[in-house]
Structures are given as structure tokens and as C-alpha cells.
Amino acid sequence: MSVILGVDIGTSGTKTIAVRFPTGEVIAEASASYPCHHPKPLWSEQDPADWWRATLKTIRQAVKKAGCKPADVKAIGLSGQMHGSVFLDKKDEVVRPALLWNDQRTAAECEEIEQRAGGRKRLIKMVANPALTGFQAPKILWLRNNEPKNFDKTASVLLPKDYIRLKLTGERASEVSDASGTLLLDVAKRRWSKPLLSKLELDPGLLPPVVESHEVTGHLTAEVAKKVGLTTDCVVVGGAGDCAAGAVGNGVVKRGVVATSLGTSGVVFCHSDAPEVDPEGRLHTFCHAVDGKWHMMGVTLSAAGSFQWFADTLCETEKKAAKKSGKSVFETLVAEAATTAAGAQGLFFLPYLTGERTPHADPLARGAFVGLTLSHGRGEMVRSVLEGVTYSLRDCLDIMQELGVGVREVRATGGGAKSPFWRQLQADVFGKKVCNMAADEGPAYGVALLGAVGAGEFKNVTEACDATVSTVAETKPTAKTKKFYDRAMPVYQGLYRSLKEDYRAIAALAE
Numbered sequence: 420m421s422v423i424l425g426v427d428i429g430t431s432g433t434k435t436i437a438v439r440f441p442t443g444e445v446i447a448e449a450s451a452s453y454p455c456h457h458p459k460p461l462w463s464e465q466d467p468a469d470w471w472r473a474t475l476k477t478i479r480q481a482v483k484k485a486g487c488k489p490a491d492v493k494a495i496g497l498s499g500q501m502h503g504s505v506f507l508d509k510k511d512e513v514v515r516p517a518l519l520w521n522d523q524r525t526a527a528e529c530e531e532i533e534q535r536a537g538g539r540k541r542l543i544k545m546v547a548n549p550a551l552t553g554f555q556a557p558k559i560l561w562l563r564n565n566e567p568k569n570f571d572k573t574a575s576v577l578l579p580k581d582y583i584r585l586k587l588t589g590e591r592a593s594e595v596s597d598a599s600g601t602l603l604l605d606v607a608k609r610r611w612s613k614p615l616l617s618k619l620e621l622d623p624g625l626l627p628p629v630v631e632s633h634e635v636t637g638h639l640t641a642e643v644a645k646k647v648g649l650t651t652d653c654v655v656v657g658g659a660g661d662c663a664a665g666a667v668g669n670g671v672v673k674r675g676v677v678a679t680s681l682g683t684s685g686v687v688f689c690h691s692d693a694p695e696v697d698p699e700g701r702l703h704t705f706c707h708a709v710d711g712k713w714h715m716m717g718v719t720l721s722a723a724g725s726f727q728w729f730a731d732t733l734c735e736t737e738k739k740a741a742k743k744s745g746k747s748v749f750e751t752l753v754a755e756a757a758t759t760a761a762g763a764q765g766l767f768f769l770p771y772l773t774g775e776r777t778p779h780a781d782p783l784a785r786g787a788f789v790g791l792t793l794s795h796g797r798g799e800m801v802r803s804v805l806e807g808v809t810y811s812l813r814d815c816l817d818i819m820q821e822l823g824v825g826v827r828e829v830r831a832t833g834g835g836a837k838s839p840f841w842r843q844l845q846a847d848v849f850g851k852k853v854c855n856m857a858a859d860e861g862p863a864y865g866v867a868l869l870g871a872v873g874a875g876e877f878k879n880v881t882e883a884c885d886a887t888v889s890t891v892a893e894t895k896p897t898a899k900t901k902k903f904y905d906r907a908m909p910v911y912q913g914l915y916r917s918l919k920e921d922y923r924a925i926a927a928l929a930e
């Protein structure tokens with residue numbers, strides 16, 4: 420038997436799955452959660468030690484549940500939240516908590532990068548993307564500008580999943596899809612951009628070597644193998660950032676099919692045969708986890724994360740009741756929303772709870788309910804949250820279509836896609852057929868496929884997807900509701916424009 424593990428180091432927790440090949444059947448799953456810290460508004464940090472503990476625990480549990488022999492586990496694929504920065508000293512000890520993808524403290528460093536690069540256009544030419552606050556390069560500059568002692572101690576910087584690779588194998592490596600989100604990769608050439616590193620006066624030695632996503636980067640160390648009950652023959656492949664990993668898990672390895680993900684963040688993702696760049700820099704252009712291919716994507720920073728916030732902040736009683744009955748609070752709240760009408764009686768929600776990336780690269784944007792009246796209850800508020808998040812994904816999808824990307828089918832994943840109501844909402848707001856997947860483990864499944872390619876089970880990633888990935892159901896748009904959302908969309912879009920200047924005044928007040 421050949422078993423591959425897929426490990427996804429997410430923002431809310433780590434999930435490990437065990438997949439049997441060549442069938443691609445998921446035979447075990449384990450997860451462990453950890454906190455996210457917000458020492459100041461719009462700052463976001465995690466302790467890499469929490470990821471490591473969760474990785475060891477979930478690998479041990481998944482292997483035990485799978486009931487296979489240690490030697491059956493041939494490879495591990497790593498996926499993870501992108502852009503985060505783990506600063507390590509000479510002894511590979513963590514220097515300070517990691518800065519995450521949704522941390523907004525680096526607006527000044529983004530300006531510094533554009534200026535050092537010789538302007539936004541030149542920067543996009545070098546690395547295919549503009550400087551955005553969530554990316555890794557501005558975080559490194561922030562450390563240099565604000566915590567010089569910590570910067571002096573820093574001998575290397577790794578992305579979250581690459582830190583876990585170092586702990587598993589003792590090897591330092593990254594791969595092209597996640598490395599694209601550092602803003603330091605020449606995305607077209609799939610290697611670090613020496614010209615940009617030089618303009619930023621950053622030592623290239625801070626960064627690890629970069630491989631393609633299916634390539635083997637090392638073996639488990641003897642100490643780790645013993646801890647998790649595996650052998651040192653088990654290899655760890657490059658893996659992928661969670662967006663590209665999710666796309667592989669959904670079979671988005673050719674044009675025509677677009678993936679949406681409703682996790683803490685929201686993602687709209689399409690495959691590209693060449694590095695296509697949005698001249699306005701609204702979509703990201705990154706390397707795909709498929710050798711020699713690329714992708715474009717738009718990212719909503721607080722997608723299902725907005726729904727999580729609503730449940731955590733306003734629904735304590737329902738959360739307790741749901742826990743007692745063994746149901747998810749999200750199901751309870753969605754059932755309430757489903758009793759209300761499309762448009763939530765004129766109530767709109769802007770999901771910019773941690774600033775925004777696509778289409779408004781605005782670290783100062785904030786969330787809002789607009790249009791509240793005495794007749795609004797919690798059902799309408801929940802509906803408006805789900806609608807606002809979905810409008811925000813449509814913003815991304817519209818840009819993609821404006822750039823000429825044909826969209827035949829949308830494949831929905833992430834926690835929010837578990838809800839049939841939210842899938843219907845996506846179909847109605849997008850006006851597209853929305854499918855869900857047989858194996859809905861998203862990024863963890865995608866990197867298990869990359870591991871299977873690395874272990875020689877398949878010739879390449881496309882062959883692995885063709886053999887294992889399938890959709891189980893499709894949701895079609897309802898003509899009348901789609902028409903309604905087409906009318907509501909420009910109203911939603913106008914609200915950001917109206918509030919944009921006020922966000923700046925609010926930020927000055929909240930300092």
C-alpha cells in the first residue's frame with residue numbers, strides 16, 4: 420500500500436490527511452487548532468511553535484487512524500497559509516512571533532519598496548505584482564525599520580510551511596507557488612529576483628533555495644520519524660501555498676474552471692499557461708504548483724472569517740447551544756438567514772474587517788453594516804454577511820473575466836462551501852454553475868497529490884488530478900435571484916467608494 424500525507428498549516432489550525440494511492444481515497448484525517456494574536460488593531464501574529472505542535476500531533480493521529488505500516492507512508496506534502504514571515508536566528512531559533520498574511524502594519528514599507536524599485540510599474544515588471552501589505556518582503560523591511568535588534572539577529576526568513584519543512588527534515592527550501600507571495604520571486608523566471616533583492620539591500624542568503632512543487636526537498640530526520648511513527652525513507656516534497664494547493668486539490672490545472680475558496684480568507688483562482696499580469700495589479704500573478712504553469716487570483720482578506728467573527732462576537736448563546744447539540748453554530752445561523760429574502764431587506768455588509776486586498780488594496784478599509792432599520796433581525800444580519808462576502812468574491816471574478824478569462828464552471832471549497840445555502844448564493848451572485856468536490860479537503864488533498872507525484876505514483880500533477888479529482892454535485896443559478904443580485908452588486912461596490920475617505924479619518928482617530 421502507498422500512503423501520502425497532506426499537511427495544511429492553516430490560520431485557524433493544522434489539518435493532516437492520509438490518502439491511499441493510486442485510488443486517491445482519503446483514509447484518515449486529523450486536525451488541531453491554535454490562536455491568532457492581534458497585539459494592535461489590524462496586526463496579526465502567530466507562534467510558529469503552535470504550528471509545529473499541531474503538525475506533530477495531527478501526523479501522529481492521522482497515521483494511527485489510517486492503520487497503515489510506517490513504511491507505507493512514502494511522502495508528505497506541505498501546504499500552508501501564504502506570505503507569513505518566520506524570522507530565525509543562526510541557530511534556527513524563532514526571533515519573534517510570525518507576522519501573518521492578514522497583518523496590515525507595513526503600508527510605509529510598501530511605499531519604500533515601490534520607491535526603491537523605481538516605481539510601481541518597474542516593480543510589477545520584476546516580480547509580476549505590486550507591493551501589498553500582506554506580502555513577505557514588506558514584513559522583512561518592517562523588521563529592519565522597527566525592530567533593528569531583531570533584524571540583526573535574523574539569519575534566515577521562511578514561509579510558515581517552509582518552517583515546518585525545516586523542523587521535519589532539517590532542510591531549508593521553498594517552492595515556486597508560495598515563494599511568489601514573498602514579492603521577491605521573479606515569477607516569470609521562477610527564481611529569486613536578484614535585481615529587486617539588491618535594490619532593497621536584502622541579503623539573498625536570508626532566503627532558502629526554491630524548487631518546483633512536486634520535487635523532493637528532503638527526508639524525515641530520525642528524531643522526527645520516531646516521534647510520529649514513520650521511517651526516514653519518507654520524503655517531504657515542495658508542496659504549495661494553500662491557494663495553489665487548493666486549486667490542485669480541485670483539479671484547477673487548466674483554463675475554463677475557476678476555484679473559489681471560503682476559508683478565513685476568500686480566494687478566486689484561475690490557471691494560466693503563461694505569466695499573465697493584470698496591468699492594474701488588482702489580481703496576483705503567481706507560479707502555479709504545476710511545473711511551468713502560472714495562475715492569477717484575487718483575495719478577500721476576511722471571507723468566512725467575517726462569518727466566524729459574527730458568530731464569535733454576537734452569538735455566544737447559540738454557540739453554546741450548538742456545542743451541546745453537536746451541531747455547528749454556522750448551520751444554525753445559516754438556517755436563520757435562509758428564512759429571509761435575497762438582499763436582506765436592503766442591508767449590506769462590507770467584509771473589510773482586516774483591511775482589504777482585492778479589488779481595493781487598502782489596509783485602512785474597515786467592515787460595515789449599511790442600511791440597518793428597526794425591522795432587521797439577526798437572520799437578515801447573517802444573510803447580509805454571507806452576501807457581502809460573496810459580492811467581494813464576485814469583485815475578483817469580474818476582474819478575471821474583464822481580463823479575458825473564460826469561466827465555464829466554479830469549483831467551491833473551504834469551510835463556507837460546506838453550506839448548500841452559501842453555494843447557492845455563490846451561483847446566484849456569480850451567475851455561474853457552482854460545483855463541490857468529492858474530496859473536499861482542498862489544500863491538504865492538493866499537496867497529497869503533489870506528494871504522490873514526488874513519490875513516483877503519477878508522471879505529473881495534471882495526470883494525478885485527472886486520475887483522482889471529481890465533482891459530486893452542481894448548483895445552478897436561479898434566474899430571478901441572479902437578476903436581483905446583478906442590481907444589488909453596483910450598490911455594494913458604491914459603498915466602498917463612499918466610505919473610502921472616511922476610513923482614513925477613522926484610522927487617524929483610532930491611532
Ligand SMILES: Nc1ncnc2c1ncn2[C@@H]1O[C@H](COP(=O)(O)OP(=O)(O)O)[C@@H](O)[C@H]1O
Pocket residue numbers: 429430431432681682683684723724726727747749750753833834835836837838841
Ligand atoms: N456549515 C457551515 N456553513 C457555513 N459556513 C461554515 C460552515 N462550516 C464552516 N463555515 C465557515 O468556514 C470557516 C472555516 O473555514 P476553513 O476553510 O476551515 O478556514 P481556514 O482554512 O482559513 O482555517 C468558518 O470560520 C466558518 O465561517
Ligand SMILES: O=C(CO)[C@@H](O)[C@H](O)COP(=O)(O)O
Pocket residue numbers: 429430431499500501502520521553600661662682683684685686718
Ligand atoms: O493571503 C492569502 C493568499 O494570498 C490567504 O489565502 C492565506 O494563504 C491564508 O489562507 P486561509 O488560512 O484563509 O486558508
